Amino acid sequence: MRLPPQRRQLKPKPFLMLCGLxxxxxxxxxxxxxxxxxxxxxxxxxxxxxxxxxxxxxxxPGTKRRLFVDMDGTLCQWKDCEKYEDLYEPGFFxxxxxxxxxxxxxxxxxxxxxxxxxxxxAALADSDCAVKEKNMWLDLHLPEVDHxxxxxxxxxxxxxAAVPGGIRPTDIxxxxxxxxxxxWSEKAVAVKFLNGVNGTNGTWERCGGFVVHGNKAADKIxxxxxxxxxxxxxx
Ligand SMILES: [Mg+2]
Numbered sequence: 001m002r003l004p005p006q007r008r009q010l011k012p013k014p015f016l017m018l019c020g021l022x023x024x025x026x027x028x029x030x031x032x033x034x035x036x037x038x039x040x041x042x043x044x045x046x047x048x049x050x051x052x053x054x055x056x057x058x059x060x061p062g063t064k065r066r067l068f069v070d071m072d073g074t075l076c077q078w079k080d081c082e083k084y085e086d087l088y089e090p091g092f093f094x095x096x097x098x099x100x101x102x103x104x105x106x107x108x109x110x111x112x113x114x115x116x117x118x119x120x121x122a123a124l125a126d127s128d129c130a131v132k133e134k135n136m137w138l139d140l141h142l143p144e145v146d147h148x149x150x151x152x153x154x155x156x157x158x159x160x161a162a163v164p165g166g167i168r169p170t171d172i173x174x175x176x177x178x179x180x181x182x183x184w185s186e187k188a189v190a191v192k193f194l195n196g197v198n199g200t201n202g203t204w205e206r207c208g209g210f211v212v213h214g215n216k217a218a219d220k221i222x223x224x225x226x227x228x229x230x231x232x233x234x235x
Contacts (some may be wrong), residue, residue: 064116065229066171071121073176078197093133098141104218110144115229119145120159123152158183172229178204191228
């Protein structure tokens with residue numbers, strides 16, 4: 001019996017091979033190539049762009065990218081407390097002021113309906129008020145994100161461990177705290193929110209991490225966050 005020929009999955013050739021060049025260019029060539037320097041650099045840049053484009057297909061079919069947004073120091077303005085016990089005082093979380101530009105930017109992204117937005121906030125597990133007040137704050141300032149998309153995680157648990165269904169490489173965390181960002185970046189994409197108080201050492205930026213400045217207009221922040229969500233390179 002003759003079996004039907006198996007359909008071979010055709011792999012797209014890397015851009016450099018299509019140009020008649022080896023698929024990988026030795027590092028030394030990219031440093032001191034004499035006649036072709038500019039041409040090769042252009043090709044390398046173009047191939048990088050193509051790789052970024054192809055990465056957009058890394059999503060699980062039928063799913064959207066997910067953006068996880070922190071609250072304290074990110075959606076909410078940074079609030080100093082004199083002593084640790086202040087965190088347990090009724091009204092501490094509900095009275096936090098919003099970072100208006102970012103809150104509005106999240107509303108813009110929500111309306112675009114291309115990215116699923118979650119709140120991912122650490123909350124004191126032994127506090128009677130924390131989760132209740134954080135929900136009150138969201139009901140007031142960001143009711144677009146419903147209760148099903150609000151995740152409150154105990155402070156001793158890593159944020160990525162609380163993601164529903166497990167973290168995906170395309171998941172994005174927007175957070176002001178470098179520890180969370182470093183942990184998240186081992187699994188997915190992390191973006192530091194600069195709130196005017198943090199980021200003074202610049203360690204995250206020196207590592208090449210994504211940053212978003214909170215002093216920009218809402219539409220600019222929305223655009224920057226969306227660009228990172230859509231164009232980031234997982235490699
Ligand atoms: Mg925070």
